Amino acid sequence: MLGGVQKLPPQAIFALMGYMACSSLLLLTNKLAIHALPATSFILFGQMAFCAFVVFVLGQVGGSYATGPQGINAQKGLIVVDSLEWGKVKGFAIAVLSFVVLIYSNAQTLKYVNVETFIVFRASTPCIMCVADYFFLGRELPNLKSTISIVVLLLGAVLYVSTDAGFHVSGYSWLACWYVIFLFDQLYLKHVANTVKMDSNWGRVFYQNFLSSFPLMAIFATSGDYNVLQNEVEYNFHTLKYFALSVVLGTAMSYFAWLARSLVSATYFSVVGNVCKLITILLNFMVWDKHANGTGIFCLLCCLGAAYFYEQAPLRSMVDKKLRDVNV
Secondary structure, three states: OOOOHHHOOHHHHHHHHHHHHHHHHHHHHHHHHHHHOOOHHHHHHHHHHHHHHHHHHHHHOOOEEEEEOOEEEEEEOOOEEEOOOHHHHHHHHHHHHHHHHHHHHHHHHHHHOOHHHHHHHHHOHHHHHHHHHHHHOOEOOOOHHHHHHHHHHHHHHHHHHHHOOOOOHHHHHHHHHHHHHHHHHHHHHHHHHHHOOOOOHHHHHHHHHHHHHHHHHHHHHHOOHHHHHHHOOOOOHHHHHHHHHHHHHHHHHHHHHHHHHHHOOHHHHHHHHHHHHHHHHHHHHHHOOOOOOHHHHHHHHHHHHHHOOOOOOOEHHHHHHHHHHHHO
């Protein structure tokens, strides 16, 4: 487990454990779903629409209203879900746009790049994220131990890429697009979690997935994926089982991701996402035939091992308060 996890509250640990489990499984499941049903936009639309529908229905069961921190505006059912309000929709607009671009570039990347390559590029994101956390989200810079951990992550990523024999220009173009959007998305979604006041975590899940389903539906209608589904896919249990699993995992992933994002820093959230990918690699060895070589896997394991020692940097306001208390 991560070195700083003992300092987190129980709710944060619960959220991170759920996020790690879902993230580990969803990357591989999406890879399998895309190969079985080669219509990226349809798979992503299905995940968003299914999640929004399930959350909406669960929020409607019961038929009464609950008072949340922003007033009587949340439907009370089996779960509490914020009703649609223009102010909150505006707060989520940029987040939805970046999220849609991110998951689409993610899915396109998985068409061309093996899973290990994708994971190790993701492992390098905390190097930039910790600096962005400092400038934009009020965190301290990492301490010495965490800095060394991040440097090892970067070196491991560079060494890994040098061993990747499956280089594809188109794949790495999508990977570069995903990388830039991922950094922005992690920071901006943390900003949304901090600033857009919601009555429940399920409200964030509903807003993101409901609003994201519309641009994804438009992409599906214009991308040619409709013709793929109509003319090139043989529908059977094998074709649909990974799609069905992906939409279920996507719903759980969305819940745990928003909950964890609201409770830890953007850098910590990114590092945790890297750690859980070790499970993905183990599953990938068992069911997939596109693997990095032994040296590449060693570099990847070094990256994930370094993440073990990372500790979340505190907020600068908390550090300043402690200094004031000492000086009083």
